[in-house]
Amino acid sequence: AVEPVFIRFNGSLDFPSIYRGPPSPEIDAAWNGIANNLTQMTREEILKGGTSEAELPWKARYPEKIGGQYIGFMEAIHQLHCVNFLRQASWWEYYESIQEPVFQTTPRVVRAHIDHCIEMIRQNIMCRADTTMISWYWVQGETTPLPNFNTRHRCRNFDKIWDWSIKNSIHLAETEVTRSPDSVDLPRPQGHVHVHKE
Incomplete structure (x- = not known):
């Protein structure tokens, strides 16, 4: 389990952050430093994560020369990838x-x-449904109250999670992943957009 940490968010509209602002090599490097990391999963880990035995042949694996484990990455990393993409x-x-x-x-x-x-x-926000209350306050010069987004949260220690992700990462391009002899294609879902050929 990852120990909790208490963090006060800074929700100011103009809060300076390495993750915001016009595009720059520095901002891209900051996002790439937290939003891109494939890891490996053992058979036991992938089954524990909810995959059934029947689904295993559909799951992609790394080449045997680097261990042959299953390809994966944490949902938090995927969500950060999505925020970065947006x-x-x-x-x-x-x-x-x-x-x-x-x-x-x-x-x-x-x-x-x-x-x-x-x-x-959206699904993740509704799943986790943070119930932290946001209070409103009066600000000098404003005619209506404003929300105070600088709220205190009980968080998972992202640094520890990221350290684990780095320790278990595999640096291999998707194009270098080859099919194992026992792999089976997952049937293409209706409405699926082919991300590499359309």
Whole structure:
């Protein structure tokens, strides 16, 4: 289990953060430092995570030369990837101009990716349903009260989670992953957008 930490969020509209602002190499490096990390999962771990024995042949694995474990990454990392992608989409012209790979597909695929990320974040927020109360206060010069988003939260220690993710990471391009002899294709779901060929 990951021990909790208590953190006061800074919800100020103009709070300076390495994760916000116009695109720059520094901001991209900060996001890439927390939102991209594939890890490996043992057979026991993938079964414990909810995969059934019948589903195992559908699951992608790393090549035997690097252990042959199952490919995975934590949902938190996926959610950060999605927030980063939405950030990039808000600066679409810039990321398209520097040939960011995700913007080099068709507009339909990019739109599907955006909608996927919005939906995944919505589901996660509704699943976790943070019940921290946000109070309102009077601010000098304002005619109506404003919400105080600087709230205290009981959080998981992300640094510890990230350390585990780094320790268990695999640095291998998707194109270097080959099918194991016993792999089986998952039937293509209705409405599935082919992310590599459309």
